[in-house]
Amino acid sequence: QKEVEQNSGPLSVPEGAIASLNCTYSDRVSQSFFWYRQYSGKSPELIMSIYSNGDKEDGRFTAQLNKASQYVSLLIRDSQPSDSATYLCAGDYNTDKLIFGTGTRLQVFP
């Protein structure tokens, strides 16, 4: 069974801090991972994609992939109250579809 696991949270961080969101996956086959942000009642919005081991930075966001440990993370620097949302991790398991985790709810308090 191919799965993506996330802690549902909530993860609470103060404004300006680094938020660290984590995700593990069940099968070494998966090659590509994606982080989506989902505000309540809205659709998933793509934040980052990562295809190879290591770090990928885009503005305040850094995605990290460790295929040996089957672990993906998303760091959000200088967290803002507007970052408060549910963050979804998804893997493609080398197919055309995405398998999503349940999401981690992030709360950034002023």
Added chain:
Amino acid sequence: EPEVTQTPSHQVTQMGQEVILRCVPISNHLYFYWYRQILGQKVEFLVSFYNNEISEKSEIFDDQFSVERPDGSNFTLKIRSTKLEDSAMYFCASNRGRTEAFFGQGTRLTVV
């Protein structure tokens, strides 16, 4: 910036009725998808569509579901006889293939 658009944003239907959810994928994308999200649950894959045929479908996508690309721009999901448990947000997505998928704003389907 190009985006995936979905209509309607909210659909209320009686159990047993047929519904059609519509999507206009991003124009240069080749792969189209339907996902659903039951309230409070994870986003679940339903079906992928490429080159005018289904490329993959999940166990959820049974005989009550069908997809169609009736013209060069629209992509539709039909549910023939809706059940209460079909109530969910339905998201259309598209990409150029094994790359970032972009989601529409969703259709909230309520079956009463």
